[in-house]
Amino acid sequence: MNTEVATMDTLVGPLATIKNAPLREIKAEDADRVVRRIVDKESLLRRLDVAAFQSAH
Amino acid sequence: MPGRAGGESGGPHPLSQFVLKVHSRCDLSCDHCYVYEHADQSWRSKPKVMSPEVAGAAARRIAEHAETWSLPRVRVVLHGGEPLLLGPARLDELITRVRAPIEAVTRLSLMMQTNGVRFSTEVGDVLKRHGVRVGVSLDGDRPANDRHRRFANGASSFDQVRAALALLRRPEYRELYAGILCTIDVRNPPEQVYEALLAERPPRIDFLLPHATWDEPPYRPGDRHTPYADWLSVIHRRWLADDRPMRIRLFEGLHSTARGGPSGSEQLGADAVDLAVIESDGSYEQADSMKTAYDGAPATGLSVLTHTVDDLSRLQPIAVRQNGIRNLCDVCRSCPVATQCAGGLYAHRYRTGHGFANPSVYCPDLRVLVERTNEESSMYDAGKPQETGTAEVIAQLASGFGDEATIGWLAEQQRSVTRALLSATIDQHGGTAGWEVLAEVEAEDPEAVSRVLAHPYVRAWAVGMLRTEDPSGMPYLGGLAAAAGVHADVRVETEVRIDRGVVTLPTIGTLYWPGEVTAGARITVDRGKLWLTGPDDRTITVDLAQPGGSATWQPARRITVDGWSVRIEDGDPARDCHGWTPAGRLDDVAAARWRDALAGAWRLIVADLPGYAPALRAGLQVIMPLEADPAGRQRAATAMDAFGSMAAAPVGPAELAVLLVHEFQHAKLGALLDLYDLHDRNSDVRIMVGWKPEPRPVEAALQGVYAHAAVTDVWRTRLGSDPRAAELYPMYRRWTTDAITALRSSGALTPLGADFVDRMAAAVAAWDA
Numbered sequence: 001m002n003t004e005v006a007t008m009d010t011l012v013g014p015l016a017t018i019k020n021a022p023l024r025e026i027k028a029e030d031a032d033r034v035v036r037r038i039v040d041k042e043s044l045l046r047r048l049d050v051a052a053f054q055s056a057h
Numbered sequence: 058m059p060g061r062a063g064g065e066s067g068g069p070h071p072l073s074q075f076v077l078k079v080h081s082r083c084d085l086s087c088d089h090c091y092v093y094e095h096a097d098q099s100w101r102s103k104p105k106v107m108s109p110e111v112a113g114a115a116a117r118r119i120a121e122h123a124e125t126w127s128l129p130r131v132r133v134v135l136h137g138g139e140p141l142l143l144g145p146a147r148l149d150e151l152i153t154r155v156r157a158p159i160e161a162v163t164r165l166s167l168m169m170q171t172n173g174v175r176f177s178t179e180v181g182d183v184l185k186r187h188g189v190r191v192g193v194s195l196d197g198d199r200p201a202n203d204r205h206r207r208f209a210n211g212a213s214s215f216d217q218v219r220a221a222l223a224l225l226r227r228p229e230y231r232e233l234y235a236g237i238l239c240t241i242d243v244r245n246p247p248e249q250v251y252e253a254l255l256a257e258r259p260p261r262i263d264f265l266l267p268h269a270t271w272d273e274p275p276y277r278p279g280d281r282h283t284p285y286a287d288w289l290s291v292i293h294r295r296w297l298a299d300d301r302p303m304r305i306r307l308f309e310g311l312h313s314t315a316r317g318g319p320s321g322s323e324q325l326g327a328d329a330v331d332l333a334v335i336e337s338d339g340s341y342e343q344a345d346s347m348k349t350a351y352d353g354a355p356a357t358g359l360s361v362l363t364h365t366v367d368d369l370s371r372l373q374p375i376a377v378r379q380n381g382i383r384n385l386c387d388v389c390r391s392c393p394v395a396t397q398c399a400g401g402l403y404a405h406r407y408r409t410g411h412g413f414a415n416p417s418v419y420c421p422d423l424r425v426l427v428e429r430t431n432e433e434s435s436m437y438d439a440g441k442p443q444e445t446g447t448a449e450v451i452a453q454l455a456s457g458f459g460d461e462a463t464i465g466w467l468a469e470q471q472r473s474v475t476r477a478l479l480s481a482t483i484d485q486h487g488g489t490a491g492w493e494v495l496a497e498v499e500a501e502d503p504e505a506v507s508r509v510l511a512h513p514y515v516r517a518w519a520v521g522m523l524r525t526e527d528p529s530g531m532p533y534l535g536g537l538a539a540a541a542g543v544h545a546d547v548r549v550e551t552e553v554r555i556d557r558g559v560v561t562l563p564t565i566g567t568l569y570w571p572g573e574v575t576a577g578a579r580i581t582v583d584r585g586k587l588w589l590t591g592p593d594d595r596t597i598t599v600d601l602a603q604p605g606g607s608a609t610w611q612p613a614r615r616i617t618v619d620g621w622s623v624r625i626e627d628g629d630p631a632r633d634c635h636g637w638t639p640a641g642r643l644d645d646v647a648a649a650r651w652r653d654a655l656a657g658a659w660r661l662i663v664a665d666l667p668g669y670a671p672a673l674r675a676g677l678q679v680i681m682p683l684e685a686d687p688a689g690r691q692r693a694a695t696a697m698d699a700f701g702s703m704a705a706a707p708v709g710p711a712e713l714a715v716l717l718v719h720e721f722q723h724a725k726l727g728a729l730l731d732l733y734d735l736h737d738r739n740s741d742v743r744i745m746v747g748w749k750p751e752p753r754p755v756e757a758a759l760q761g762v763y764a765h766a767a768v769t770d771v772w773r774t775r776l777g778s779d780p781r782a783a784e785l786y787p788m789y790r791r792w793t794t795d796a797i798t799a800l801r802s803s804g805a806l807t808p809l810g811a812d813f814v815d816r817m818a819a820a821v822a823a824w825d826a
């Protein structure tokens with residue numbers, strides 16, 4: 001697999017959006033990014049591998 | 058005919074991705090499907106199901122290949138047709154067969170690509186047990202999906218697929234959710250497709266151009282020249298405007314190739330395609346997309362039963378597809394976007410009589426898409442507000458210390474993490490009265506809510522709720538609302554839960570219900586008074602103006618020494634996240650002992666270790682007493698989900714000073730690691746460290762070295778004043794420097810991590826000067 005690291009994200013951008021949103025207006029997709037990182041321990045390294053994932057259906 | 062497999066083309070090369078066609082039929086009959094609907098009709102002659110024997114043989118071939126090439130990892134994709142047609146039991150057996158030989162020699166990542174129709178909790182449990190990540194096909198909203206993705210009788214598959222995605226979002230299966238695969242149809246409005254996919258909250262989306270060749274060009278409405286580029290650009294702009302809420306491989310690939318990186322896609326870019334397909338009868342094939350070219354195009358004539366993967370990799374078309382730009386036709390080679398496009402998907406280049414030596418049939422679209430995406434993403438990068446100086450944060454922390462501004466900033470990030478997680482608990486478990494009240498108090502007095510959400514265990518509670526299906530802990534939010542109401546001095550009435558006799562109002566105090574009951578209750582806060590009404594209509598009343606506690610109320614115990622202030626937390630049930638049993642409610646004697654120890658420890662830190670004081674002042678908020686160790690050993694721990702807290706068993710001031718410094722190093726680095734990757738989380742590297750007998754994973758070594766550097770520093774400052782320092786300083790110093798050397802040569806640090814470790818090494822080296 002060509003799993004070179006292509007980009008690296010940080011959580012700082014999404015958190016800035018969340019900081020400025022009232023609690024009820026935090027967007028689910030912004031919260032999701034934090035959940036994936038903090039609860040699911042997702043990597044922020046954006047590996048791009050030529051994925052078989054794309055190869056059907 | 059060019060491109061047909063069979064000709065030898067030199068030496069073998071490594072392949073690391075294998076698509077196993079575990080079932081060759083499908084329960085849908087999508088009219089854009091290239092397995093059944095395109096030129097290649099070989100599925101008709103294949104067995105329906107891959108037998109366990111063939112699966113075992115395939116796995117042994119893959120394992121042998123991985124061993125020969127010392128591959129650090131291989132990926133196996135369970136595929137079809139529709140793999141879930143196997144049913145949970147056969148799937149379980151097949152995956153077990155596949156895993157054993159491969160996992161004996163290398164790391165295996167398992168994936169499945171499915172239409173989702175048959176996804177169920179039984180299937181989810183099997184896949185979870187084997188660690189199989191799942192990609193689901195969905196083409197957008199109902200009309201978009203119904204356009205192609207139907208059952209043979211014409212019925213829609215939309216509801217079943219959405220049910221599958223809802224299951225994958227559940228906490229117990231969320232780790233399996235890899236993403237959505239969406240085949241583009243330019244008749245579907247791109248904004249609507251984007252929104253429908255976003256609503257499914259996929260970690261990643263893959264957009265696929267419909268399969269086409271020069272013989273069968275793609276659908277192009279009217280006279281539009283580049284409909285596919287236009288369609289994708291609408292989504293690209295929206296994705297950027299939304300600040301990239303999920304990963305989209307196609308765009309990430311273009312952003313990457315614009316800077317000379319890999320593309321991560323067969324559709325665009327010159328990345329080597331190191332992929333083989335193994336059919337249900339064991340025959341090796343080329344990538345599936347070749348089915349679109351001509352009947353028999355993917356065939357290789359080889360099989361796992363008779364040939365090695367090396368044999369396969371020698372075949373000419375497979376080798377050709379490894380060679381990126383060099384094998385492109387003349388038109389592509391002279392194209393200004395060739396490095397980013399590289400002729401598009403191999404199969405899309407096919408034309409009868411010319412084989413694959415052509416530009417893609419999507420050439421005009423690809424050219425425009427690449428150029429436009431480059432332009433839009435540079436505008437986006439230029440317009441992005443500069444993130445708070447990452448370099449400065451790294452430099453501050455790597456020095457071992459961190460000033461108040463930096464640690465204050467980290468604490469602020471943690472509050473935002475907590476806000477996000479709280480809102481995710483509502484999303485997962487549904488709204489609660491406490492949440493509504495909390496939001497109302499926030500509208501009146503945001504600072505009051507912010508003070509409460511800074512309580513370290515709010516995050517720990519939220520993480521716990523996000524890992525369970527059981528919503529019974531949700532009324533914890535009522536306690537947060539009541540505490541915020543007290544700070545804001547607004548009347549609050551809401552529901553709470555008495556949790557084993559306790560209701561926590563973080564930063565204000567703890568209510569103790571008589572008896573360790575767990576039950577619903579109502580809380581009211583109004584003008585400095587508090588009422589808790591629980592089982593049997595009994596009410597506890599507290600006058601917050603009265604100092605001191607009672608049997609039913611313990612006001613927050615705050616210790617303030619020379620401008621440093623911490624709370625002792627002995628009530629909140631969510632505090633039980635440090636790996637040791639928390640002490641119960643302290644009596645006044647025990648609380649006084651903690652006050653003395655903390656005051657003494659703080660004075661020692663200020664006098665002897667002043668470099669660590671600003672960070673502790675800005676970041677440490679809570680001390681959580683632990684039960685003492687029966688054998689009298691020290692106990693202290695930092696919980697990564699509770700930044701700003703430290704747990705410890707009772708201990709004297711001198712030891713406590715060291716524990717505070719040591720543990721808060723873990724907390725600082727933990728908070729930094731929430732935001733940035735300093736190391737590759739997928740790395741298997743283990744690192745020998747002096748302080749543990751067994752080799753440690755990279756993150757543990759990094760944490761250990763950071764904390765031990767501080768301990769080294771402590772003993773350095775005690776040289777001459779404490780006789781133990783003569784032995785302990787060199788020992789800790791050696792452990793630290795050895796571990797730094799090992800980390801540096803591990804190959805598992807990111808550039809940011811390497812910078813961090815280099816700076817830490819420089820700080821340690823300066824101690825000798």
Ligand code: SF4
Pocket residue numbers: 056057083084085086087089090091092093137138139172194206
């Ligand atoms: S679900 Fe996939 S394999 Fe099945 S018919 Fe549709 S595209 Fe083909």
Ligand code: SF4
Pocket residue numbers: 388389390392393394395398399400401416417419420421423424
């Ligand atoms: S844009 Fe067209 S000519 Fe250029 S590399 Fe892509 S397919 Fe070839």
